[in-house]
Amino acid sequence: MLAARANTLIKSRSTWAASRVRYASTASEKDKFKVVVVGSGSGGLTVANQIYNRFKSAGKALKEGDVAVIDPAEFHYYQPGWTLVGAGLKEKASTRRPLASLIPSHLALIAENVTSFSPTTSSVTTTSGRTISYDTLVVATGLQINWGNIAGLPKALADPSSGVSSIYSYDTCDKVWHDIEALRSGRAIFTQPAGVVKCAGAPQKIMWMAWDRxxxxxxxxxxxxxxxxxxxxxFSVKKYSDELDKLRVRRGVGGHFQHNLVAVDSANRKATFKRADGTTVNEDYTLLHVTPQMGPLDVIKNSPIADEVGWVSIDKETLQHTKYPNIWALGDCSSAPTSKTAAAITAQAPVLTENLFSVVDTGKLSGARYDGYTSCPLLTGYGQLMLAEFKYGLEPKETFAILGDQKSPKRLYYHFKKDLFPWSYWNFMVKGTWFGTWGIRPRFPAASD
Structure with a gap:
């Protein structure tokens, strides 16, 4: 059933993308833009709108169509909501909206993928072979989920009776709740790989919700x-990690560290893990929640704008490219050494916007600097959440410390995650009018703040 749904979704996306490509090509002969934003996810939509608004507020408004967003996606997803779906708190349909409905008239949408970057000519090439030129480029493509890196995982996810699920895709997040509810006895294993993943706390958020359920x-x-x-x-930040480990022990949850999932045998309900010493161990499971491996997109990795790992190489404070001054990046695709979360984007987007505007307007960077702020709203059960906030150096940077130490889960924070954040996202963030902990008006801390 899941496989059939996936095939249907792929076909519908292809049909929609083809029609949008025809629309973009016939509705506008324009192949040169003031600003091109590659990607229409959280980072792309947020920063595209903020850039347009920033020029307008300075009395130097860009014309309609001067800012282009390149992305063939049919839908835009609120991905933090997939944990709520997996916990039975939201319907998954509430986590997506048609992308076209979120593109205001002042932004041009080019419904294609970028296949190559040419920073020396300030242009990108799309799937149709079209060359799009820019004065300024913002890369917000997100990252790549490598489902196939774990042997047997795609097959297990497509099997409704496998007991294997993941909150890391729209097509499988509701299966998580189904599997949690179906389990009456046995062993539930929750996994997290080494390395970079979106919202590094999410793999255990769903575990805590299952435990509480x-x-x-x-x-x-x-x-x-x-x-x-x-x-x-x-967890990467010691303050929160220590508290989470105490919680794990108190709740009787087994902790197996430096164990990477490498294979799933869904027919026999066995998971194979590779340990730090290179040896492997097979574990029986009744329910298996998998966090897949992730990494940079191939199109970025194989481009001249990438660092040695494959992320877009940027200055971690200004978000400007380290080699090409008219290129910027934010979000999951960038080399900024912080956790890849929507909260990070709320802090990155206004800094990027201010610096981009200043460079275009004066030829110089502004004083705006990104300090690495990110947040992980760690669900620890129904009605409770630990609000982890931190910056570069894995130093806590807590917004609500006045209410008490944020390592202690609170019901208020739970409602932030469940109710406030989704509402703010759809009504303000993707429209470029929400600045995270700064509210509706951004301010720009120096890197030492």
Missing amino acids: YQQTKRGDNITIDFYTGMPTM
């Missing part, structure tokens, strides 16, 4: 829960 429904005594992570600790 089992307690509430009196199944807890019949279900064993284990956390297998490729990381050496529960």
Whole structure:
């Protein structure tokens, strides 16, 4: 059923993209733009609107169509909502909207993928072979989820009776809730790979929600829960990690560190993990929640704008490219050494926008600097959430410390995650009018703040 749905979705996207490409090509002969934004995810939509608004506020308004967004996607997704879907708190349809409905008339949408970057000629090439030139380029393509890096995983996800699921895709996030609810006894394993993933706290958020669900429904005594992570600790920031490990011990959740999932045998319900010493171990499971491996997109990795790993190489404070001054990047595709979250984008977008505007207007950078702020709203159960906020150096940078130490889960933070953040996202963030902890008016801290 999942495989059929995936095939239908792919076909519908292809048909829609083809029609949009024809529209973009016939409705505008324009192949040169003041600003080109590659990607229409959280970072792309947010920054495209903020750039347009910033020029307008300075009395130097860009004309309609001067800012182009390149992306063939049919839908725009609120990906943080997939954890809520997996926990039975939201319907997955509420986490997406047609992309076209979110593109205001002052932005041009080119419904194609970028296949190559040519920074020396200030242009990109699209799937149709079209060359799009720019004065300024913003890269916000996101990252790549490498489902196939774990042997047997795609097959297991497509099998409705496999007990294997993941909150990391629209097509599988509702299967997570189905599997959690279906489990009456046995062993539930939740995994996290070593390395970069979107919202590094999400793999255990869904675990804590499952644990709490089992307690509430009196199944807890019949279900064993284990956390297998490729990381050496529960979380990258020691303050929150220590508290989460105490929670793990208190709740009787097994902790298996530096264990990377490498294969799934769904027919026999076995998961194979590779340990730090290179040896492997097979574990039986009844339910398996998988966080897949992730990395930079191939189109970025194989381009001249990438660093040695494959991320867009930028200055971590100004968000300007390290080699090409008319290129910028934000979000998951960038080399900024911070967690890849929507919260990070709320802090990055206004800094990027201010610096981009200043360079175009005066030829010089502004004083705006990104300090690495990011946030991970760590669900620890129904009605409770630990609000982890931190910056470069893995130093806590807490917004609500006045309410008490944020390492302690609170119901207020839970409603931030469940209710406030989704509402703010759809009504303000993707429209370029939400600046995270700064609210509706951005301010720009120096990097030392």
